[in-house]
Amino acid sequence: MAFSADELRVLRRALARALHPVPLADEDVQDCLRLADSVDEAVREAGRLRAFLLADLARYRQALPGSAGSYLELLQDALAAGYDPRPEDLAALRTLRSTPLGAAVLQRCQTLAEMSVRARLAGAPAPRTRLLALPGGRSADEPKRKPQPEPQPKPQTKPPAPDERPVPKPSEVFPPRRRPTPPPQQRAAG
Structure with missing residues (x-):
C-alpha cells in the first residue's frame, strides 16, 4: 500500500497526536477520517483481489497436471x-x-x-494482524476506556449493491503471458 504526500502528512499529524494527546481541530478529524476511509477501501480491495487470486489458484490446481x-x-x-x-x-x-x-x-x-x-x-500471533482505526481523538484529560471487542462481520445474503466494484476477471488482472521471441540470427558477412 502506498500513501500520497497529503496522506502521509495526515498520518504524521495523527501519530503526533497519538503520542501527545490534545483535542483535535475539526479539520484534522476530517482529514483522519478521510485517510481511514482510504485505508479501509484499500483493505477491502486487497481482500477482493486476494479472494480472486485464491479462486484462480484453486482453478489451476483442479486442472492439474495440464x-x-x-x-x-x-x-x-x-x-x-x-x-x-x-x-x-x-x-x-x-x-x-x-x-x-x-x-x-x-x-x-x-x-x-x-x-x-x-x-x-x-x-504466536498471526504474521499479519489487522490494524483498527479509531475515529476522532482523545484528549489527555479524558479517562481511558477499555477497547470494545470488534463486531463479527455478518455474512452477506443480499446481492452486491450497484456501487460496489465487481471482482475483476482473470484476463483483467493477469494479461496473457507471451513467450519471448528469440533474437534474430545474424549472418556473418564474408
Missing part, C-alpha cells in the same frame, strides 16, 4: 505475497515433484507449512 506450469508460477507469486500453503497445495505439489521446479516449490511449501504450524502451536 496446468502445471501456470499453477507453479501462480503459487510462487502467492507465496511471495504471504500465502500460507494449504494441504491441497501440498498434495498437488507431491504429484508434480518429478519436475525440478515442482520439487523446489514443494520443499518451500513444506517449510512454510511447518513454520506456520509451529507458530500456531506456540501461540
Whole structure:
C-alpha cells in the first residue's frame, strides 16, 4: 500500500497526536477520517483481489497436471505475497515433484507449512494482524476506556449493491503471458 504526500502528512499529524494527546481541530478529524476511509477501501480491495487470486489458484490446481506450469508460477507469486500453503497445495505439489521446479516449490511449501504450524502451536500471533482505526481523538484529560471487542462481520445474503466494484476477471488482472521471441540470427558477412 502506498500513501500520497497529503496522506502521509495526515498520518504524521495523527501519530503526533497519538503520542501527545490534545483535542483535535475539526479539520484534522476530517482529514483522519478521510485517510481511514482510504485505508479501509484499500483493505477491502486487497481482500477482493486476494479472494480472486485464491479462486484462480484453486482453478489451476483442479486442472492439474495440464496446468502445471501456470499453477507453479501462480503459487510462487502467492507465496511471495504471504500465502500460507494449504494441504491441497501440498498434495498437488507431491504429484508434480518429478519436475525440478515442482520439487523446489514443494520443499518451500513444506517449510512454510511447518513454520506456520509451529507458530500456531506456540501461540504466536498471526504474521499479519489487522490494524483498527479509531475515529476522532482523545484528549489527555479524558479517562481511558477499555477497547470494545470488534463486531463479527455478518455474512452477506443480499446481492452486491450497484456501487460496489465487481471482482475483476482473470484476463483483467493477469494479461496473457507471451513467450519471448528469440533474437534474430545474424549472418556473418564474408
